[in-house]
Amino acid sequence: MLSAKEAELLASLEPRAQQEGMEIVTIEIVGSRKAPTIRVYLDTPEGVTFDDIAAAQVWVNEIVEEIDPFPGAYTLEVSSPGIDRPLRTPEHFARFAGEDVYVMTAKPFDGQSRFNAQLNGFDEESGCVLIGLESGEELAIALNDVKKAHVKGKIEFN
Structure with missing residues (x-):
């Protein structure tokens, strides 16, 4: 990255x-x-x-x-990292599990290299970032294949 x-x-x-x-x-x-x-x-x-x-x-x-x-x-x-906090390390991906994220990959997965998804965490054993796709499937992306990633900031107006 x-x-x-x-x-x-x-x-x-x-x-x-x-x-x-x-x-x-x-x-x-x-x-x-x-x-x-x-x-x-x-x-x-x-x-x-x-x-x-x-x-x-x-x-x-x-x-x-x-x-x-x-x-x-x-x-x-x-x-500061700001509202769209960059994600770089395994610890970042584990800490922000459950957040909506944007992930760009170095190579396409099923023809896609840009993902707006939910971050499901980081799998230490495989060294993969886990994201939940809209289809309900989970995609495992090797950390080395992540080109850029950040949390999608949310602003709530009450």
Whole structure:
């Protein structure tokens, strides 16, 4: 799910995030090659506040500057995972079981590579993400075949 550059940044940032009591939900590199945007999504069990993000911006910036992943210009964004929380690890898929999700796969399953479904969890034994399809069937997708996944945020107006 992560590119080699994203995985390199994740490996460099994770130890400090753990020291700070934070989890790096995911890292995305988007935009042009000449001036990409690096997005680092952070969370804690209690959620993150604006002050948490502001403090994290400092140490994330220091580490990224030291690595200098893109000589020249790039933009660094540090934020919460938001309402459409990205899913990356087995723990993420297990924790958010029961939620509605969007999953994009690297290869098609029965001619389909994009799924809006219910997340049924993660099967440790097979290493598969389990999603419930509208047909009532369950689809098991190897974690390595998941290209992108996120919780579909819900807003309720009462």
